Amino acid sequence: MLINTLHTDPEVTETIDNFLYDETLAKYDGVMSERTRVMCILASTLGCNSMNEFKQYVEAGLNVGIKPREIREIVYQAYPYMGVSQVVEYNLVLNDLFENNFIRLPLDDQRTIEPDCNALEEAGSQLYEQAHGEGAAARLTDSFPESQKHIAHYILAHCYGQYYTRNGIDLRHREFITIAFLAAMGCNMKLLKIHVEANKNLKATKQELESIVTTILPWIGLPKALNAFEIVNEVYG
Numbered sequence: 305m306l307i308n309t310l311h312t313d314p315e316v317t318e319t320i321d322n323f324l325y326d327e328t329l330a331k332y333d334g335v336m337s338e339r340t341r342v343m344c345i346l347a348s349t350l351g352c353n354s355m356n357e358f359k360q361y362v363e364a365g366l367n368v369g370i371k372p373r374e375i376r377e378i379v380y381q382a383y384p385y386m387g388v389s390q391v392v393e394y395n396l397v398l399n400d401l402f403e404n405n406f407i408r409l410p411l412d413d414q415r416t417i418e419p420d421c422n423a424l425e426e427a428g429s430q431l432y433e434q435a436h437g438e439g440a441a442a443r444l445t446d447s448f449p450e451s452q453k454h455i456a457h458y459i460l461a462h463c464y465g466q467y468y469t470r471n472g473i474d475l476r477h478r479e480f481i482t483i484a485f486l487a488a489m490g491c492n493m494k495l496l497k498i499h500v501e502a503n504k505n506l507k508a509t510k511q512e513l514e515s516i517v518t519t520i521l522p523w524i525g526l527p528k529a530l531n532a533f534e535i536v537n538e539v540y541g
Contacts, residue, residue, distance in 0.1 A: 324522050332515035338368050340477065341519050343378060344484040348520035350382045350394060351488025357523065358394060362401050372407050373414060377472040378481055384463040385485045414471040421461055428465025435479060435502040479503050483516055483532075490528035493535060500539045510540040 311317070329341070342365050349358040365375050379398055382391045402409055417427045429441035436444075445456040468478055479502050486496040503513060513536045521529040 320522070328518050328521055331518050332511070335511055335515040336519075339365075339370055340480065341515075342368050343370060343374070343477065344480055344516050344520055345523060346375065347378050347382070347481045347484035348488040348523045350379070350386060350391070351485045352524055353386075353390060354523070355394070355397065359397065359401060362398060363405075366405060371472075372402055373411050373472045376411055377414065377470060380470070381467050381473075381478060381481060382485060384458075384467065385482070385489070415469075416471060417465060417469050419466075421457075424465030424469075425457060425461035426465075427469050428460040428463070431464045431468050431475060432460055435475060435506060436498070437505055476506050476508070479506060479508070480512075480516055483513065484520055487517060487520060487528055487532040488524045490524070490531060493531060496532065497535045497539060500535050504539055510536065513540070 342361060346358065346361040346365055349355075349361055362375055366372070376398065379391065379395055382394070399409060402411075417423055432444070433440045441460055444459065445453055448456050468475065473481070479499060482499045483496070483503065486492065486499060500513060514533070517529050517532045517536065
């Protein structure tokens with residue numbers, strides 16, 4: 305990927321490409337599909353706020369058979385984690401990239417829930433408990449003081465109900481993508497731990513989580529990756 309943008313820096317291009325493709329990707333070769341690894345890298349470019357690499361990996365995703373709706377779902381899923389002010393720019397760039405690849409817009413609607421607050425919270429609560437365990441939605445609500453319980457509603461209805469219930473990506477891969485977002489952002493280890501635990505509940509193996517962090521390590525840097533590995537080790541032992 306970097307060879308297109310660092311063609312005037314051959315030494316560092318060779319060094320980085322060797323690290324990306326001969327070391328980190330090869331380390332867990334076969335643990336996860338190429339499609340899944342590219343999806344996680346794409347998510348990490350969003351989490352790192354790296355527009356240049358995002359563009360490169362949209363193209364890479366299309367080249368390895370990731371469907372346009374799956375790529376769009378990764379961007380949509382970033383909204384509650386990264387915020388509208390950042391993600392809307394990526395959304396607009398994605399649309400331009402799709403049109404440049406002769407992908408007709410708008411894509412098919414992937415919503416499965418009517419945009420009603422109660423319906424979204426109910427559906428989101430069900431998915432939240434599927435990922436985090438029985439009674440998790442109630443525990444989440446109870447964890448906030450009375451004046452902040454609307455935040456629990458936002459998590460259940462907006463994050464899970466609005467986005468996780470959409471077609472295009474299954475819950476297992478959405479949790480992989482969330483790990484890539486949070487590890488790349490590197491700003492909330494408590495939330496990262498919650499989602500590592502969710503991956504474990506969904507039967508993801510420690511090796512799969514190690515594969516995700518190793519795959520995105522060159523994009524997010526060693527300090528953030530080491531923090532993520534620390535959480536993985538804490539949860540999986």
